[in-house]
Amino acid sequence: MKTLAIEYFAIFRDHAGTDKETLHTEADTPADLFAELSVRHGFPELQTVKVAINDEFGDWNTQLNEGDSVVFIPPVAGG
Amino acid sequence: MKTLAIEYFAIFRDHAGTDKETLHTEADTPADLFAELSVRHGFPELQTVKVAINDEFGDWNTQLNEGDSVVFIPPVAGG
Amino acid sequence: MEFRIQTTALLPEEDRHALEAPSCGGYVSFEGWVRDHNEGQQVLKLEYQAYEQLATREGTRILDEAAARFPIENAVCVHRVGELEIGDLAVWVGVSSGHRDEAFRACRFIIDEVKQRVPIWKKEYYVSGDSGWVNCEACATPGHSHG
Amino acid sequence: MEFRIQTTALLPEEDRHALEAPSCGGYVSFEGWVRDHNEGQQVLKLEYQAYEQLATREGTRILDEAAARFPIENAVCVHRVGELEIGDLAVWVGVSSGHRDEAFRACRFIIDEVKQRVPIWKKEYYVSGDSGWVNCEACATPGHSHG
Numbered sequence: 001m002k003t004l005a006i007e008y009f010a011i012f013r014d015h016a017g018t019d020k021e022t023l024h025t026e027a028d029t030p031a032d033l034f035a036e037l038s039v040r041h042g043f044p045e046l047q048t049v050k051v052a053i054n055d056e057f058g059d060w061n062t063q064l065n066e067g068d069s070v071v072f073i074p075p076v077a078g079g
Numbered sequence: 080m081k082t083l084a085i086e087y088f089a090i091f092r093d094h095a096g097t098d099k100e101t102l103h104t105e106a107d108t109p110a111d112l113f114a115e116l117s118v119r120h121g122f123p124e125l126q127t128v129k130v131a132i133n134d135e136f137g138d139w140n141t142q143l144n145e146g147d148s149v150v151f152i153p154p155v156a157g158g
Numbered sequence: 159m160e161f162r163i164q165t166t167a168l169l170p171e172e173d174r175h176a177l178e179a180p181s182c183g184g185y186v187s188f189e190g191w192v193r194d195h196n197e198g199q200q201v202l203k204l205e206y207q208a209y210e211q212l213a214t215r216e217g218t219r220i221l222d223e224a225a226a227r228f229p230i231e232n233a234v235c236v237h238r239v240g241e242l243e244i245g246d247l248a249v250w251v252g253v254s255s256g257h258r259d260e261a262f263r264a265c266r267f268i269i270d271e272v273k274q275r276v277p278i279w280k281k282e283y284y285v286s287g288d289s290g291w292v293n294c295e296a297c298a299t300p301g302h303s304h305g
Numbered sequence: 306m307e308f309r310i311q312t313t314a315l316l317p318e319e320d321r322h323a324l325e326a327p328s329c330g331g332y333v334s335f336e337g338w339v340r341d342h343n344e345g346q347q348v349l350k351l352e353y354q355a356y357e358q359l360a361t362r363e364g365t366r367i368l369d370e371a372a373a374r375f376p377i378e379n380a381v382c383v384h385r386v387g388e389l390e391i392g393d394l395a396v397w398v399g400v401s402s403g404h405r406d407e408a409f410r411a412c413r414f415i416i417d418e419v420k421q422r423v424p425i426w427k428k429e430y431y432v433s434g435d436s437g438w439v440n441c442e443a444c445a446t447p448g449h450s451h452g
Contacts, residue, residue, distance in 0.1 A: 009209050010279035011291045046294055055211040071209055077292035078206075078237060078278030079190045079249050079269060088356050089426035090438045125441055131424070134358040150356055154440035157353075157384055157425030158337045158396050158416060171318055180391050183340035186333065188405065193330035244327050258335060258416060266409050
């Protein structure tokens with residue numbers, strides 16, 4: 001079990017109903033974590049989602065560590 | 080003989096020493112007129128010169144008429 | 159070189175000063191304004207959200223890339239977040255350089271990359287009463303991949 | 306659509322307002338600043354002259370051509386004449402449109418054509434004490450043609 005800080009933006013924030021939460025989870029990778037949270041919050045299926053770990057773009061299959069902050073990034077639309 | 084109004088800009092103004100003059104001339108075309116004025120004012124030889132007749136771009140071999148205004152246009156450099 | 163996210167109105171006249179230099183002959187700017195329509199829908203207003211830390215990092219990387227690709231003097235990009243009305247300025251890019259060609263190319267490069275890479279999102283509120291996150295609602299598909 | 310020659314300082318913030326429209330999502334502007342050097346010479350100041358009637362006509366034709374080529378909303382170009390110091394704004398082009406691509410392309414088209422076609426001339430005064438009309442001194446050749 002590890003503790004992670006999750007921050008939500010845009011469509012994920014709307015579905016999660018919160019902008020951040022602290023999570024105790026068995027998830028080893030961002031991919032595991034996203035699957036877990038998708039079920040819990042009913043995230044919509046999106047064409048491409050990226051992940052950031054500790055405020056930098058990360059890999060879906062990297063190992064998550066105790067205390068990591070994780071952000072899932074839906075398709076961007078700045079400008 | 081016809082009377083023409085000549086206006087000078089940029090390098091031609093510097094050489095003519097005036098910004099405009101009224102000219103009595105036998106010149107039939109802008110080409111004739113330019114040759115006449117080049118001698119009189121010592122215009123430098125430039126790669127491309129255009130001519131405007133009555134405030135519109137004109138042709139070097141057009142017939143000049145009494146009272147026409149003529150401007151010789153050295154290479155432009157706006158911006 | 160500065161990329162910034164802010165909640166208050168953008169003031170290009172002020173940020174422009176940072177770009178001035180006696181060696182510069184050209185300045186190109188882009189402004190993204192909130193438009194009253196998008197893809198056939200009448201838009202009432204917009205809401206922008208940014209993941210500020212990463213947006214600022216990625217935006218700064220884009221400016222650095224622009225400076226490496228094009229011989230520009232300086233470049234600044236500021237993006238506004240929060241609720242915006244029709245006609246409001248959402249993003250501003252300013253680029254100064256010795257000659258105009260590189261200023262045009264760098265400015266275009268920056269806004270194109272910002273729109274593609276920087277974690278900023280836009281929710282449109284329509285006259286119809288609907289609303290939606292741009293690029294998120296329409297692209298939702300059953301057989302998706304997030305890998 | 307307006308092309309204008311003026312002797313007073315350009316004020317893009319004011320002319321910009323003419324370009325605003327609720328249907329516009331993109332605005333691109335170009336500013337030409339007086340640079341402290343040109344082709345290896347240190348420049349002290351510039352003098353611009355315009356053949357105002359024809360410059361305004363030709364400039365307006367360029368804006369009309371831009372509007373015919375690119376689906377823009379509006380375009381304005383203002384050129385200053387008289388004596389300008391280093392850093393002064395000599396020419397400003399502003400273009401608004403629904404999307405950014407056409408605003409970038411039209412703005413670039415306008416400034417390129419203005420520099421090539423509009424009867425405006427620039428005399429550079431150098432630190433060395435020399436001065437010269439740009440594109441006129443250097444290109445003077447013995448075997449010329451004015452036809």
